[in-house]
Amino acid sequence: MQSRVDATRCLSCRKGYASHAAGTCKECYEESNHKILDLETKVAFLQFSSSLDPSSSPCFSDVVLVASHDATDQTDLAPPVPIHAHKAVLANRSPVFRAMLENQMEEALSGTIKISDVSHDVLRAFVNYLYTAEACLDVKMARDLLEMAEKYQVEHLKAYCEKLIISKLNPGNPLNSFLSCVLASKHKAKNLLDAALSLIVDNMDKFVELEEYEELKKDHPQLVFEIYEAYHAKQVETAALKEKK
Amino acid sequence: MQSRVDATRCLSCRKGYASHAAGTCKECYEESNHKILDLETKVAFLQFSSSLDPSSSPCFSDVVLVASHDATDQTDLAPPVPIHAHKAVLANRSPVFRAMLENQMEEALSGTIKISDVSHDVLRAFVNYLYTAEACLDVKMARDLLEMAEKYQVEHLKAYCEKLIISKLNPGNPLNSFLSCVLASKHKAKNLLDAALSLIVDNMDKFVELEEYEELKKDHPQLVFEIYEAYHAKQVETAALKEKK
Known part of the structure; x- marks a missing residue:
């Protein structure tokens, strides 16, 4: 987009953009900047220093x-x-x-x-x-804190940990994604479960080729079923989309 | 601006705007929305319920x-x-x-x-x-709390009260603006002092015609001098601008 000569320039990221990628007018941009500053000051005031x-x-x-x-x-x-x-x-x-x-x-x-x-x-x-x-947090600490957050019902911390673990999920490491599913399932962390499950389903070949695959089926049969069911649902959906076209 | 057919539409206020009044691209708009939501959740978590x-x-x-x-x-x-x-x-x-x-x-x-x-x-x-x-807060409470905030050095509350009192300043009520100057001067509330002073200077005729004018000079000579000095500075500035044109 930066190559467009007539593009409008974003006041936040400074990149040019075409009109279909427009966000806000200047007034609303400034208003939301003020709001962010106000909220940041409020957080700083409420935190224990x-x-x-x-x-x-x-x-x-x-x-x-x-x-x-x-x-x-x-x-x-x-x-x-x-x-x-x-x-x-x-x-x-x-x-x-x-x-x-x-x-x-x-x-x-x-x-x-x-x-x-x-x-x-x-x-x-x-x-x-x-x-x-x-x-x-690193991922190890986030996993431990997610467990504590669930035990002591600190929803804000739970969401924070889920978000961090999701950001570190890696399509190339299906075992890690599976372990995240196990953790999420145990602690009712729905966002993390959905993200990890969907990543495994998108890389199903790698998952079934895992050295630990047989062991995972034995130890967590429900979760492996859930993965296969999500995989099947995705196949059906893809087929339906193709037919429509 | 809403009449422009080719105007870009702001995702926040929904009004059309021309490119010179553009704020952000869509991506940055969404990012700042997320940030606001995150901060609001954080504030809610930190507040005592x-x-x-x-x-x-x-x-x-x-x-x-x-x-x-x-x-x-x-x-x-x-x-x-x-x-x-x-x-x-x-x-x-x-x-x-x-x-x-x-x-x-x-x-x-x-x-x-x-x-x-x-x-x-x-x-x-x-x-x-x-x-x-x-x-x-109403203005009365904001004035009382500004005093407490200054006494106990709660800067966040002080800024909050100043902002509220400033928002209620009225060019048609110079006595009220003057009393705000008195309060601001007493409690070192610089933003409020600047705002109230500038409002009086912009409506100087009304100020000198106040029934209480003589009394104000007697009770708060320093503040009245400050108003006249600001008034003079403004006159000089306006004259210089005119000359430039």
């Missing part, structure tokens, strides 16, 4: 979280490092924490919430997200 | 705020209604609260922060803003 580094002083904290399988990761001598937090924030971000803390369960009374089957680093990223709505 | 109605149960509150001149507004028998809050939230949103609470001043020890010279309603709107970054 104090670092949640447990080595720094825990500012008015009234509860600690502990990753309870830490001890097996480290030497038996090292005690699990507690992560300081606030009941009000935990309860506001997660209905599960809310119920736990409001109903005066053991955690509320002792002031310590033990989180099982999670590493200290994942727990820390999780708590940090509750305070900032931000995280710096 | 629990109503701060003091009649509802104060969820894990560790501090109360009391408007200390309440007693003079109401009958002497009515005790001031405390507003429940959280030290962590107050300290995170306002450096003044942070210093007050971290340094173990009287307020931190007693768990009660007395706010003087403010009504209960204003204090409640103020606290509510600290939790949600939102407020439903």
Whole structure:
């Protein structure tokens, strides 16, 4: 499009475009820029700025979280490092924490919430997200956090992790896509399931040629059926489209 | 512009526009829509959803705020209604609260922060803003909150109030614009001061004919000088522009 001499220039990406690819007028562009700036300032205001580094002083904290399988990761001598937090924030971000803390369960009374089957680093990223709505994730961390988000019903974090995992899906790695399907299916992550499934269906040859194919059928028969059903539906659709033409 | 047959149509406001008024291409328009949606979801996640109605149960509150001149507004028998809050939230949103609470001043020890010279309603709107970054304001409330925002260094709220007061400035009411100048000058609200000053300068005749003009000169000489100086600068600028033409 850049070669068109008479093309209109986009104020955002600076590229030229033809009229059929037009977005907004200048006024609306400026309005949406203002809106974005306003929202970014609002987010910055609402985020907790104090670092949640447990080595720094825990500012008015009234509860600690502990990753309870830490001890097996480290030497038996090292005690699990507690992560300081606030009941009000935990309860506001997660209905599960809310119920736990409001109903005066053991955690509320002792002031310590033990989180099982999670590493200290994942727990820390999780708590940090509750305070900032931000995280710096690789796929491994996103998978772990997706699990925690589902367990503690933090929908915003769940969507965030799904999006990141989807962005890293790769047509050349059907085993990875399949493992994403397994994770998505286990944690009711519909967007991720749809994206991973569709990627496998689009590269079906690679999937059936996987070294692990027989094993996958044995371990996850329902999921493999689902893939074949989606594959079949796609074939039917393609055939119908061809006939129409 | 809507009459142009060959005009491009804006995807946001749906109006036709000529190429010189073009904003973005479609791709950038969609991208900024996604960004806005993402930010709105983030804001919703970070806002505290629990109503701060003091009649509802104060969820894990560790501090109360009391408007200390309440007693003079109401009958002497009515005790001031405390507003429940959280030290962590107050300290995170306002450096003044942070210093007050971290340094173990009287307020931190007693768990009660007395706010003087403010009504209960204003204090409640103020606290509510600290939790949600939102407020439903008329000009009177915006003026009161601007004062509180300056006192407790809540920049985000200050900007919010300034913007609202600016939007309600009216060229036909120079006294009101002048009072906005007084408020802005007192609380270092530069945007509001500039806007109100420029509105007065643009309608100088109305200003000097004000019934209260002599009184304003007497009570706020510095501000009236500032208006005249801005008026003079504008005259010089206009003359220079005319000469250029």
